[in-house]
Amino acid sequence: MNIIVLLKQTFDTEERISVENGKVKEDGVRFVINPYDEYAVEEAIRLKEANDGTVTVVSIGPSRTEEAIRTALAMGADEAVLADDPALFGDEFTAAKVLAAIIRPRAYDLIIGGNQAVDDGSGQVAVRLAEELGIPHISTVTKLTLEGNQLTAHRDAEGDVEVVTATLPALVTAQQGLNEPRYPSLIGIRKASKKPLTHVTAADLGLSSEDLEPRTEVTEVFLPKPKEAGRILSGDLSEQVKELVQSLRSVDKVVG
Amino acid sequence: MATEAGQLAKGGAFLIETTSEQNVFTPEDFTQEHLMIADTTRAFVEGEVIPNAERLEHQDWDLTVQLLRKAGELGLLAADVPEAYEGLGADKVTSALITENITRGGSFALSHGAHVGIGSLPIVFFGNEQQKQKYLPKLATGEWIAAYALTEPGSGSDALGAKTTAKLSADGKFYVLNGTKQFITNSAFADLFVVYAKIDGEKFSAFIVERGYEGVSTGPEEKKMGIKASSTRQLILEDVHVPVENLLGEPGRGHVIAFNILNIGRYKLAVGCVGGMKAAIEAAVSYAKTRKQFQTEIANFPLIQQKIADMNIRAFVTESMCYRSTGEIDKQLHGIDDHTDGQTVAKAIAEYALECSVQKVYASEALDFVVDETVQIHGGMGFIQEYPAERMYRDSRINRIFEGTNEINRLLIPDMLLRKAMKGELPLLQAAQGLQQELMGMLPQPDTAELLGEETHLLEMAKKTFLFVGGTAVQKYMQSLKDEQEILADLADIVIEIYALESALLRAKKTAARGKSADLQVAMVQVYAREAFARIEAKARNILAAMEEGDVLRTQLAILRKLTKFQPVNAKVQKRAIAREVIEAGKYLA
Ligand SMILES: Cc1cc2nc3c(=O)[nH]c(=O)nc-3n(C[C@H](O)[C@H](O)[C@H](O)COP(=O)(O)OP(=O)(O)OC[C@H]3O[C@@H](n4cnc5c(N)ncnc54)[C@H](O)[C@@H]3O)c2cc1C
Numbered sequence: 001m002n003i004i005v006l007l008k009q010t011f012d013t014e015e016r017i018s019v020e021n022g023k024v025k026e027d028g029v030r031f032v033i034n035p036y037d038e039y040a041v042e043e044a045i046r047l048k049e050a051n052d053g054t055v056t057v058v059s060i061g062p063s064r065t066e067e068a069i070r071t072a073l074a075m076g077a078d079e080a081v082l083a084d085d086p087a088l089f090g091d092e093f094t095a096a097k098v099l100a101a102i103i104r105p106r107a108y109d110l111i112i113g114g115n116q117a118v119d120d121g122s123g124q125v126a127v128r129l130a131e132e133l134g135i136p137h138i139s140t141v142t143k144l145t146l147e148g149n150q151l152t153a154h155r156d157a158e159g160d161v162e163v164v165t166a167t168l169p170a171l172v173t174a175q176q177g178l179n180e181p182r183y184p185s186l187i188g189i190r191k192a193s194k195k196p197l198t199h200v201t202a203a204d205l206g207l208s209s210e211d212l213e214p215r216t217e218v219t220e221v222f223l224p225k226p227k228e229a230g231r232i233l234s235g236d237l238s239e240q241v242k243e244l245v246q247s248l249r250s251v252d253k254v255v256g
Numbered sequence: 257m258a259t260e261a262g263q264l265a266k267g268g269a270f271l272i273e274t275t276s277e278q279n280v281f282t283p284e285d286f287t288q289e290h291l292m293i294a295d296t297t298r299a300f301v302e303g304e305v306i307p308n309a310e311r312l313e314h315q316d317w318d319l320t321v322q323l324l325r326k327a328g329e330l331g332l333l334a335a336d337v338p339e340a341y342e343g344l345g346a347d348k349v350t351s352a353l354i355t356e357n358i359t360r361g362g363s364f365a366l367s368h369g370a371h372v373g374i375g376s377l378p379i380v381f382f383g384n385e386q387q388k389q390k391y392l393p394k395l396a397t398g399e400w401i402a403a404y405a406l407t408e409p410g411s412g413s414d415a416l417g418a419k420t421t422a423k424l425s426a427d428g429k430f431y432v433l434n435g436t437k438q439f440i441t442n443s444a445f446a447d448l449f450v451v452y453a454k455i456d457g458e459k460f461s462a463f464i465v466e467r468g469y470e471g472v473s474t475g476p477e478e479k480k481m482g483i484k485a486s487s488t489r490q491l492i493l494e495d496v497h498v499p500v501e502n503l504l505g506e507p508g509r510g511h512v513i514a515f516n517i518l519n520i521g522r523y524k525l526a527v528g529c530v531g532g533m534k535a536a537i538e539a540a541v542s543y544a545k546t547r548k549q550f551q552t553e554i555a556n557f558p559l560i561q562q563k564i565a566d567m568n569i570r571a572f573v574t575e576s577m578c579y580r581s582t583g584e585i586d587k588q589l590h591g592i593d594d595h596t597d598g599q600t601v602a603k604a605i606a607e608y609a610l611e612c613s614v615q616k617v618y619a620s621e622a623l624d625f626v627v628d629e630t631v632q633i634h635g636g637m638g639f640i641q642e643y644p645a646e647r648m649y650r651d652s653r654i655n656r657i658f659e660g661t662n663e664i665n666r667l668l669i670p671d672m673l674l675r676k677a678m679k680g681e682l683p684l685l686q687a688a689q690g691l692q693q694e695l696m697g698m699l700p701q702p703d704t705a706e707l708l709g710e711e712t713h714l715l716e717m718a719k720k721t722f723l724f725v726g727g728t729a730v731q732k733y734m735q736s737l738k739d740e741q742e743i744l745a746d747l748a749d750i751v752i753e754i755y756a757l758e759s760a761l762l763r764a765k766k767t768a769a770r771g772k773s774a775d776l777q778v779a780m781v782q783v784y785a786r787e788a789f790a791r792i793e794a795k796a797r798n799i800l801a802a803m804e805e806g807d808v809l810r811t812q813l814a815i816l817r818k819l820t821k822f823q824p825v826n827a828k829v830q831k832r833a834i835a836r837e838v839i840e841a842g843k844y845l846a
Contacts, residue, residue, distance in 0.1 A: 066288075067291075070288060071292060074292060183296045183299040183300055183303070183330060184292065184295075184296055185296070185329065185330045185331045186293055186330060186331025186332065186334065186344055186346070186350075187331050189289055189292045189293055189296065190289070193288075193289060
């Protein structure tokens, strides 16, 4: 059973975000495995432990991504591929192309990604990748079982549970609740430094400039407006209701 | 004389040598593997220990043992155990990082620390092959928990005054142990105790005593001021038959084991204090940012900022010092091929016994300072158990008492230096004589063009001040100096200040040399150097005034003045700036 995990390195969710010159400031920031991808790594390792096989981590990102990859290797993944050539960075469209080019020549049964990355939050890359590879996908999975080459997944459908089956090879994306990721053990950490990590460049993948041309453009980066202080209405009840209706209409334009 | 990169420094040599910043290990030198291990430790503490803090504080020992085993599964008990015995045989920086990060989970850290440190290490270092094979794998995984029993009701600081006896049985197969040990950490649940006893009431020796042996029992749990999540009881030994093969080391050589283990206990304690300080700073800053008085967060008041800056600086200095000496020990150990030969390893660590005492005293007092200010920043809430400040304050206090009280460690510092000097290991007396000459002439001036040039100069002058007053004291009292405890303690304080300042200074220089922004570190050193220097000067003056009077004293004070001239900096402004960064980050920063 060969499993591929899609992994992105993101800001620690506890980091404060600050924007400088139209860019999110990265100095001194702690980076982690994107939390949803961490569920993916854990699930892959559990499946491997139960069914034998290998877990390969695939990632796009700058060289600092290696830290996150080493953590996944320390948790128990077997090898990793990192596309750290800046020519390969772009948007969700290019990411799917790059990942497909890395994965296509490999033997794989299952691909697991995170439901979304906590930084961009697009939730597109894994699904686009499934399309590129022409395999079925199931997103926001909270439970996964495997029998032979049949996959049964519980997916979180806006609060309801949908039970979906698929035939391998397939792609699934992990939702919170899928599992409780392990901490890498010290032995794992030791071994991780000796596991293979391959770097790939645009030249290695033979992608066309068309494939590497982002389809989206970031025009502006800004922080959400600070929350303004709330207002407490006063007066008797009917006055309060009146005032509330009025401000919902006029001030905040919640109701047309 | 200067030590350059790659060169091994001799213990205590920092007092007479100039150390290159490239030759010290700093937290900026942690490898990726080090950082990952720190992360795992933190994740374990945050995921398993902190959520259970209340139960642990109420002494749910089953849970403590369960968590120790979980730590064992992750490898957090195995760092110091060689690979041959199912350990990791990791470097000491790794083991220090585990210790530092475990402390964030309150006094569960003591259960962990007593097990991996004083409990397991006597066997790691002094066990024979059989003993190591029998016990170390169990200790490395947490299947068994260890404790260390040296103290007795009648012998604490005077550890060698133990009354517990060991008598060889008639058939020569057992030592029969009788006695009571006091304040034994982990005793509620430990499976194995390293016990010191005197064979025939004379030969001080160490034994491995299993809990299951007949006649082993523990007293009731002590009701403590702090570190309540750790177990402390008497260990009672009544005609306990310990197999002769459980004698640890040689008969009558128990003191060698005891002193070596103390060295390690001391540096580990110091590293633990670093973790405690960082946790306290987070608690204090987080409170200061939310608590409002006079319509503003108290973090906006300069007096609160001053406290936060001082706390951060103290943590920075302690951290610099701890990892410097840990790195030094690793360098010593690097030269040893066979790490299964524990005695060689212990000896390499003993080279830095002085540094171990220095940082034990400094770190325990720095932590006390930091938790005290943490309570103060919390105001009345600091006195209420709802916030962690109250527990931190109580938990900190023990550090000045165990692993050798700070008084004992202070007395040890000049004692060790003199011994090294007498044995010809450290040319201290020569350096003191050389200084006499120098004092007649012009003293060097600071190189103000260099980064931290003034502070480097202050450090150099501090070392000369030490040689001057220390040399004078040795000349005056000779052998009877040991009776002048006040002077010895003041000398120790000067040594401690020098090591602390130098470690922080070298770290800031190394960070700058890396081309990274070292502004914060530089600012901290600029402020701290002057405060430390003023303390050094005051101690030196005390020492001189205690020894001489009249014209002789006047002459000596004139020399001291010559050595201790310095320009102040605007600490008010500097500390506000330091605090601003710490407050913004919400945590300790370096
Ligand atoms: C919570 C806790 C856990 C502990 N865990 C362990 C453990 O696991 N194993 C273990 O073996 N021990 C343990 N201890 C014991 C601890 O190491 C001793 O308490 C410590 O060494 C001090 O000894 P004492 O209490 O007998 O104090 P004393 O030695 O009686 O000291 C009393 C005071 O006299 C001072 N003093 C003593 N001698 C001198 C001197 N020569 N000159 C000047 N001043 C002096 C001391 O500094 C101190 O201020 C623990 C203690 C506590 C409280």
